[in-house]
Amino acid sequence: MSGPARVERFPDSEADDDVVLRARGIEKQYGSSCGDCVELTGDDAGTNQCPTCGTIVAVADADLELHRGEVLGIVGESGSGKSSLAEILALELEATAGTVDYAGFEGNLLEADYQQRHRLRHEEIGLVHQHIRNGLTLSFTGGGNVAEKLLAAGWRHYGDVRERLTELFEATEVPVDRMDDPTSTYSGGMQRRVQIAKAIANGPGLIVLDEPTTGLDVSVQARVLDMFREIQREEDVSTIVVSHDLGVIRLLADRTLVMRHGRIVESGLTDRILEDPHHEYTQTLINSIL
Ligand SMILES: Nc1ncnc2c1ncn2[C@@H]1O[C@H](COP(=O)(O)OP(=O)(O)OP(=O)(O)O)[C@@H](O)[C@H]1O
Numbered sequence: 001m002s003g004p005a006r007v008e009r010f011p012d013s014e015a016d017d018d019v020v021l022r023a024r025g026i027e028k029q030y031g032s033s034c035g036d037c038v039e040l041t042g043d044d045a046g047t048n049q050c051p052t053c054g055t056i057v058a059v060a061d062a063d064l065e066l067h068r069g070e071v072l073g074i075v076g077e078s079g080s081g082k083s084s085l086a087e088i089l090a091l092e093l094e095a096t097a098g099t100v101d102y103a104g105f106e107g108n109l110l111e112a113d114y115q116q117r118h119r120l121r122h123e124e125i126g127l128v129h130q131h132i133r134n135g136l137t138l139s140f141t142g143g144g145n146v147a148e149k150l151l152a153a154g155w156r157h158y159g160d161v162r163e164r165l166t167e168l169f170e171a172t173e174v175p176v177d178r179m180d181d182p183t184s185t186y187s188g189g190m191q192r193r194v195q196i197a198k199a200i201a202n203g204p205g206l207i208v209l210d211e212p213t214t215g216l217d218v219s220v221q222a223r224v225l226d227m228f229r230e231i232q233r234e235e236d237v238s239t240i241v242v243s244h245d246l247g248v249i250r251l252l253a254d255r256t257l258v259m260r261h262g263r264i265v266e267s268g269l270t271d272r273i274l275e276d277p278h279h280e281y282t283q284t285l286i287n288s289i290l
Pocket residue numbers: 030048056057058076077078079080081082083084085244
């Protein structure tokens with residue numbers, strides 16, 4: 001198999017070169033902003049909407065670190081800012097403020113220019129969208145959807161592309177003999193697997209999974225999560241997983257951030273958070289599933 005050469009992801013060997021991504025002060029506002037919006041919103045204020053000007057502060061003051069091979073969970077109720085934060089880190093959404101250091105990238109990742117973003121999104125960062133329609137073109141074949149990503153990263157030889165597609169379909173347990181069928185004819189679970197195949201196609205350093213079980217039956221959910229966990233371990237890829245479902249977080253995440261009203265209100269090892277939640281909101285969240 002001959003794909004394009006991989007970029008060296010860890011050129012430095014400093015003490016904390018285990019950190020793949022370090023984000024500081026990530027902020028996303030929707031609205032005209034009166035200048036006081038961050039101060040007037042958040043956990044203490046009990047809202048993410050500025051009472052003065054109505055601006056939504058989807059995320060503010062968000063700091064996080066992601067280590068090599070680690071799975072970081074982001075959990076919280078609907079509207080708490082999980083997807084906004086994850087999409088910013090996956091370069092799908094522009095932040096209002098913040099810096100992201102990413103191993104192997106010079107400068108603030110959030111200030112990457114168009115070409116850099118294009119390369120990063122195709123080769124370095126794999127996003128599995130919450131809504132399948134945002135991640136796949138359903139009229140294309142399953143193979144076509146994944147091949148798009150390979151072609152964008154410079155794969156040209158037809159035989160190599162087919163070989164890589166076969167590998168990816170096998171890894172994600174999508175029947176290889178359905179590769180040339182339109183993705184619209186796949187089951188929900190298969191579509192999610194094709195999205196995962198697409199996300200891992202070019203051996204990314206970072207995968208962002210946004211609500212990976214949305215729209216799937218419980219039995220299918222478990223199989224997709226198991227499959228992902230196996231791939232994640234094998235590839236040792238750093239992963240951010242967003243879910244409102246603590247069951248998903250418990251299964252996948254080594255460490256977890258809890259979000260509420262656009263702020264990270266608690267963070268720590270997932271086991272610690274589940275067994276000994278410090279924040280009142282986390283306690284409520286955990287009690288609700290017990
Ligand atoms: N395009 C937009 N315009 C205005 N407000 C938006 C926009 N997108 C998101 N928001 C708001 O930003 C806040 C955070 O939304 P976000 O989707 O990040 O939350 P979430 O925790 O992922 O929610 P869910 O679990 O429902 O997907 C919400 O109040 C949402 O209404």
